[in-house]
Amino acid sequence: MIEVQGLSKRFGTVQVLTDINAVFAKGQVNQIIGKSGSGKSVLAKCIVGLHKPEEGKVLYEGRSFHDMEAEDMRGIRQEIGMLFQGSALFDSMSVLENVMFPLKMFSAMARSEMEDRAHVCLKRVNILDKDALYPAELSGGMQKRVGIARAIAMNPKYLFCDEPNSGLDPQTSIVIDELIKELTEEFNTTTIVITHDMNSVMETGENIIFIHKGRMWWKGGREELLHSDNKELNEFIFASALMRQVKKAMIKNG
Amino acid sequence: MSIILHIGRYFMLLRDTLSRPERVSLYWKRTVEEMDLLGVKSLGIVALLSVFMGAVITIQTSTNIDSAWIPSYVVGFTTRQSTILEFSPTIISLILAGKVGSNIAAEIGSMRVKEQIDALDIMGVNSAGYLILPKIVASVLMNPFLVMISMFLSIFGGWLAGVGTGIISTEAFIEGIQYDFDPFTVIYALIKTVVFAFIITTVSAYQGYYTSGGTREVGISSTRAVVYSDVVILIANYALTQLLLI
Incomplete structure (x- = not known):
């Protein structure tokens, strides 16, 4: 389990993340969603230790990652598997x-x-x-x-996937999403997926947090996601024509 | 960013680079690969430059000495001194800063913008050590050999041009290159070479390692690597000359 407590991050004078609190459960596909530039990748990089937050803590099984000695930090990193946006x-x-x-x-x-x-x-x-x-x-x-x-x-005990579907066709995206879900169940990993792909969210998202303007705007499961009355979240979810069709169908079916 | 911050970050990168390797065998394998890439593959350009520069030094010295009071072996003597003291260690290092330095900055810079360095960090690998240390060791080991080969070929090129154009006899040239020879000049040249090799690899690696952006920035880092390496080499050359020769 990974826990983020009161995490804030800024670059120079630009405040990118403010007071993020979240729990990412083991054996689940946890998702961080949000528009481009909302701060979700920075949050992920703070969690894996590529950026050091100005405030707050990231706890791996209760141990504060950024307060660890370098050797312990390396030990945790060896338990992390990460899939990068560009594969790397x-x-x-x-x-x-x-x-x-x-x-x-x-x-x-x-x-x-x-x-x-x-x-x-x-x-x-x-x-x-x-x-x-x-x-x-x-x-x-x-x-x-x-x-x-x-x-x-x-x-790995922890699996991070940064925009795993970017640049992929819809069919391949589904294959990758299913693979991530299967591996999470198979290896019982704490999986965190950073995405803005709503198809991926609906396919695999179990524990979702929505980042907007560097703040955690909403959290919940994929069922609650579609019924939320959060204005910013709805703007994000129903931005695509496909999701608007889903919304119409939902309204039609009551 | 101010120069103080760059210097501080450079030394912090050096600290990470020189920390204990995770797997010595893997680092050594990479060092051997780098010795081939940075050293052996530079042999051609070093040889070509050395032969022609030696030839030019000989012809220019000869054409500028037209006094009957100056013996002809001075041409050989001047070729040797110019080659050992400055041309081979300094000019060849400046050339290598262009060839090897830009290569290092471009390679590490590309890895940075493609998130490959992040991937190493997240795996728990000391990315600075893994990427930079083998390059430093390879250059520090290989450049002295390159410079010694350059010394030999430059003097050979001088003899070839001198005898070929008839401006000096073989006997006079050999007398000149043996005249008042101080072996310390070779040691001085090799000390400079080792220091310059360290400067080329670390300054270029620093530029590549802290690249941010895309391919355009990789190009900028590559150019900066060459320019800054050259500037630091020239400053170090002055300092070492004053320290070792005066």
Whole structure:
């Protein structure tokens, strides 16, 4: 479980996040949603320790992350798997080397064991016979899946996904969403997905927080989301034509 | 950002870079790769420049000495001194700052804007150490070899041009390069080379590591890496010359 308490972050004079309080439960797909520029990625980066907040705490199983010694912080980070918006695969490494990289750095496995583990992860995300290819030779969807395989290589306790569907077609997006949901249940991870894709929210969102202008505007489940009377949240949810159709259908059906 | 902040951040990056590696074997493998990329692959340009610069130094020295009172071996002597004291350690380092420095800044800068450095940090890898330390070790080990090869080829180029154009005999040239030779000049050159190698890799890596934005900013970082490395090399050259030769 990850808990955020009174977190505030600013860059220079620009206040990006103000007094964020949230609990991200284990074994659930927790989602941080909001418009572009609302501060959701900054919140995620504060949670994983890439940014240090000016105020507030991030607690991993009750331990304050930013107050830890560097070694302990590294220990927590080795339990984090992260899928980046642009996949962030290492260009100079093949698919297999990318997935094996965290194992090479932190495990005491023999090379054959590392290869076996990497193949298990790649098989889990349905990437077969692509070991020798380089990231530039893969499609966007495949890069995301290799990114997920790398993220789960170390059996993470915490899985972060930053805009996992950006740049993907709707069908591939659903595949990625389902994969994230399945992996969360399978490995019982605390999963946090940062997204503005409403389809993804409706597919996988269990515990959702809505960030607006750097503040936590709303929190709840996906069922409550559609029935909320929060003006800003409704503007965000029903911005697309598809969601407006959903709203009309909901009103029509009472 | 003020220069004080840059200097402070540079030394903080150095502290992270020089901290204990997570996996020595993995770092060593990367160091060997970097030795090939930064050292062996620079051999061609270093050799070409050295031969031609040696040739030019010889011809220019010869054409500027037209007094009968100055013996002809002075041409060889001047070629040797210019090569060992300045050309090979300093000019070659400035050239390497252009070739190697821009490469380092562009590579690390691209990794930064593509979030690959964030990925390393989140995995718990010391990204500064993993990316920069092998480059420093590789350059510090390889550049002295490059400079020694440059010294030899520059003097060889001088002999080739001198004898080829008939401005000096082989005997006079060899007498000149042996005349009043002080082995400390080679040590002085190699000390400078090691310091310049450290400057090139760390200044360029700093520019790349703190790149923010997109491909345009990677280009800007790459240019800055070359310019700042050159400026710092020139300042260090002056300081080391005063410290070691006076």
